[in-house]
Amino acid sequence: MEPENKHSGFVINSPYFEPKYHFEYDDNSESYHREDGRRKAGYYVTVGKQEVGKGAMQFLELELANMIRPRVREWKEKGYPNVTSTTKKLLEHWNRFNQEGFEQGGQRYFWCQVEAIETIIWLTEAPDAVKVGINLKDRSDSDWLRACTKLATGTGKTVVMGMIIAWQALNKIASPKDTRFSKNILVVAPGITVRQRLSVLIPSNESNYYDDFDIVPPSLKEYIYQAKIVILNWHALAPKKKESLPKVMRDTMGDESDNAFTKRVLSEFPGDASILVINDEAHHCHRHTAEIGKSKEDKELEKKENEEATIWIQGLDKIHKARGIITAYDMSATPFIPKGRTSNTGFELFSWILSDFGLHDAIESGLVKTPTIAVRDSSYSSEQVAGDKSKFFHIYYEDGIQEDLNKKCERNVDLPDLVRNAFKILSTDWLATKKEWNKGVPPSMIVICNNTFTSQRIEYSILNSHLGVSEIAEKDKVLRIDSTAEDIEDEALRERFNTVGKQGKPGADIQCVIGVNMLSEGWDANNVKQILGLRAFTSQLLCEQVVGRGLRRMSYDVDESTGLLKSEYVTVFGIPFSFLPIEGKEGPGPGPEKPKTFIQVLKQKKQYQILFPNILRVQKETKYFVDIDWEKTDKLTLSPTENPVWVQVAPTIDRPDLSQSQKMDSIQEYLGKDYRLKQSIFAITTSIKNNLDDSWKNIDDGNKFQQIFKIVSSFIEKNVVIDADKTNYDIYKNILIGLNTTKITSLVRQAINLSQDTKSYPIPDPINKFKTTSVMTGWYTARDTYSSPEMKCHISHLVQDSKWENIGKILDNEIDDVVAWVKNDHLAFTIPYIHKGLMRSYFPDFVIKYKGNKYLLLEIKGKEREQDQTKCDSAKLWCEALNTDKESWGEWQFRVVKNKPTVKDLIW
Known part of the structure; x- marks a missing residue:
């Protein structure tokens, strides 16, 4: 057991490998200690019916996930026996970095993502002998198989969904009679916001995850377009309403049949096709009815939850009866069913959870921000006993606060001093962060209130400078949301809310968001630095759901000295965590984070857009010639x-x-x-x-x-x-x-002469023949960058590296023939190559466009590795193939520079 204070933070594992350590809390010393090995799958609950955040916590294991975990590990170590050839290709592709290390420019998957898809595949394809005792069908609440993957917010479950689709669809296309697979896939989302963001799962979209995250190996890429994917909001699963029909028809028309319902909802699928379902945020899809809570707000919220859950699950019932659901894969960070006051925990766990990578694991792997909370304050005295918390720990239950915040009063009624002081402290912390960042999008602070009266009082106090820091009080930069994003009728307001923290979007400048009960799922702002909770938190589950909205990281830069992600932090008041590895807000804090730079496409520089041929493979054709001397x-x-x-x-x-x-x-x-x-x-x-x-x-x-x-x-x-x-x-x-x-x-x-001539020609993607710099998704980095108004680049910044620190200046100022250039970073531009019998993707460092529709692929090499010569040969062959049709593709060259590039190296 190693004391926590020997570490600079709670990030102790690499996100790219199975966790080696975990923290355990010692009640006696009130501190965390590092233990060897991975944490078991499970979750914490309060012992007995005590106030959340107080009293002892109990760890409850997820029995099924812990039973499956070692079996999947052993199956993997043996080389995935019993899987199809298509599945084997996918698994080798997804695990390629674990075998040979990080590849510059390549997409590396988080370990939790690979574990999640491997467990799902194991359930379907592993030999039956290794699945004895699992009996997942007996655990499901439905007539079809349900399998749940528990992944914390911010760990990339949408990528896992893309992996599921690729695995299922490509296997069905390869073996149409194999009933384990389907290429007809229904994805159900909990709201408009999530559904819109899931459009990246459509392979034909210009910006899709199969390209952006290199999910499908080049040898299989052309087949993924045969997948039929329908993404629906749960509202679409509601039965047809008779109220909108004339009275005569209402009186004579019977209920909509299961077949008619399915044909209406899934008109894009063939009539005889079995269906695979993916439920995103699947904790909204359940049969059990939660007990109604105490407050009016809780009653209304639970009523809405029950309506959604009923429509969702009953809609899937109809689809299964009409067509047959092979499996429903449930994706959720919190796969629990609310149980109200009849349960000690306040919720019931899904009994079909296959794998678990929870918030503990995500924090310890650096995949999300580390929460910092108030553990002591100046009101703490020597008479207080160990375990007492700061007044800012769970503000709602401090003296007089609950009664005050439940008043139905005008917005100009003063807030309690404790609430005002909490906001003042957090807003000064916000201001310090803003000054550190200095540019780009500002940090944002979120306030979660118990009702609309409180949210209006908070907004009024902020805008009228009653809460201290005037810089946060700019009217156009404070956003109050009293409902979920789906319920916002003003589209402009919804768009501002959905794009908080996104450079160049309507919500980029928002500095404070005020919400009621909880912000919408799918809200993916990553610039949240402070969270203030002003409502009751009746379970640790609720704490995780609320705080999860603010835990998304801005940057995924790896600290080269440790191999770990650099810590990012969010300060939390009023939300009573008592089971997470959290850093106390007492004494000096974790220190200022290095300001992040947002790397984005500059629409005003469209003239520097570069199109990349999207080549699936290079085909060799040999012609044999017979002539006579x-x-x-x-x-x-x-x-x-x-x-x-x-x-x-x-x-x-x-x-x-x-x-x-x-x-x-x-x-x-x-x-x-x-x-x-x-x-x-x-x-x-x-x-x-x-x-x-x-x-x-x-x-x-x-x-x-x-x-x-x-x-x-x-x-x-x-x-x-x-x-x-x-x-x-x-x-x-x-x-x-x-x-x-x-x-x-x-x-x-x-007199016969025999000769042969081999030529190469490109096989482009049948749907998207080109990729483009225009669709790059913006991202943050704390590394040094180069930017200049004279940049001949469609992307805002070049992330600096000692190997190419001057290249931007040379290309912008010293070579007149250069039309545009770009660093191939987050652009998903790849060249296929084969190494050790496996199809790989090579990411050249730079693409430079010259006058005359000429292009140079530039690779700047440091230390050479085994596969580098294979990459170079493949890149040259790729250029040779494109040059057989210069009119369509332009003229291409490939060049390797082993030192810092000079003007001579960069001239066409």
Whole structure:
């Protein structure tokens, strides 16, 4: 056991490998200690019916996930026995970085993502002998199989969804009769916001995750477009309402049948197709009814939750009865069903959870921000006992706060001092962060209130500078949302809310968001730095759901000295965590984070857009040529005097009776016809072809035969001389050639030349023949960057590296022929290559466009690795293939520079 204070933070594991350590809390010392090994799958609950955040916590294991975990590990170590060839290709592709380390420019998956998809595949494809005792069907609440993947917010579950789709669809396309798979996939989302963001799962979209995250290996990419994917909001699963019909029809029309419902909802799927379902935020899809809570707000919220859950699950019931659901894969960070006051925990766990990578694991792997909370404050005295918390720990239950915040009063009524002070402290922390960042989008602070009266009072106090920091009080930069994003009727307001923290979007400048109960799922702002909770938190689950909205990271830069992600933080007041590894807000904080730079596409620089050929593979085509060296050929004279064309025969007893002789000229009838000449040429051609070198005998027979046939015909026309009576010349020619096929064959064969020519040509993506700099998704980095108004680049910044620190300045200022350039970072531009028998993706460092539609792929090498020569050879072949059609693709070169590039290196 290693004390926590030997570490600089709670990030102790690499996100790219299975966790090696985990933290355990020691109640006696009130501190965390590092333990060896991975944490078991499970979750914490408060012991007994105590106030959340107080009293002992109990860890409850997820029995099924812990049973499955070692079996999947062993199955993987044995090489995934029993999987299809398609699945094997996908698994090798997703695990390639774990085998050979990080590849510059490549997409590396988080370990939790790979574990999640491997567990899902194991359930379907592993031998039955290793799945004894699992019995997932018995655990499901439905007539179809449900399998849940528990992944904390911010760990990339949408990528896992893309992996599921690729695995299912590509297997079905390869083996149409395999009933374990389907290429008809329904994705159900909890709201408009999430549904819109899931459009990246459509392969034909210009910006899609299969390209952006390199989910499908190049050898399979062209087939993914055959997948049929329908993404629906749960509202679409509601039964058809009769109220909108005329009264006569309402009285006579029966309920919509399951078949009619399914045909209406899933009109894009074939009528006989079985369906695979993916439920995003699946904790909204359940059968159990939660007990109604105490407050009016809780009653309304739970009523809405029950309505959504009922429509969602009953809609899937209808689809299963009509078509058959193979499996429903449930994706959720919190797969729990609310149970109200009848349960000690306030919720019931899904019993079909296959794998678990929870918020603990995400924090310890650096995949989300580390929460910092108030553990002591100046009101703490020596008389207080160990375990007492700061007044800012759970503000709602401090003296007088609950009563005050439940008042139905005007917005200008003063807030309690404790609430005002909490906001003032957090807003000064916000201001310090803003000054550190200095540019780009500002940090944002979120306030979660118990009702709309409180949210209005908070907004009024902020805008009228009653809460201290005036910089946060700009009217256009404070956003109050009293409902979920789906319920916001003002589209402009919804768009501002959905784009908080996104450079160049309507919500980019928002500094404070005020919400009621909880902000919408799918809200993915990553610039949240402070959270203030002003409502009751009745379970640790609720704490996780609310705080999860603010835990998304801005940057995924790896600290080269440790191999770990650099810590990012969010300060939390009023939300009573008592089970997470959290850093206390007492004494000096974690220190200022280095300001992040937002890397984005600059629409105003569209003239520097670069189109990349989206090539699935390079196809080699070898053509085989047969010709003749005429200088090696001789003339061949054929005459009836040397080659008898008729015979005179006579009957004989002892000597022939010449008086009865007859001319035997049937051969003239047989060989003298014109078509017999073609048959002779055919026979000569066949003999020559069959006697070629062994390596040529079975290659391109049709084309090879035609070439030899033409040579033989030309030889006869040019080199064969017929010495015969002009009267019967054509007949004698046909006869004499037919009688001398062996001689002609020998003469032609000795002069034959064999040659071959191999050319490469590109096979482009059938849907998107080009990729473009225009669709790059913006991202943050804390590394040094280069930017200049004169940049001939569609992307705002170049992330600096010692290998290319001056390249931007050279390209922008010293080479006139340069039209545009870009660093191939987050652009998903790849060149396929094969290494150790596996199809890989190579990401060249730079693409430079010159005048005359010319392009240079530039690779700047440091330390060389085993596969680098293979990459270079593949890149050269790729350029060669494109250059066979310069009109369509432009002219391409590939160049490797082993030192810092100079002007000479960058000239076309």
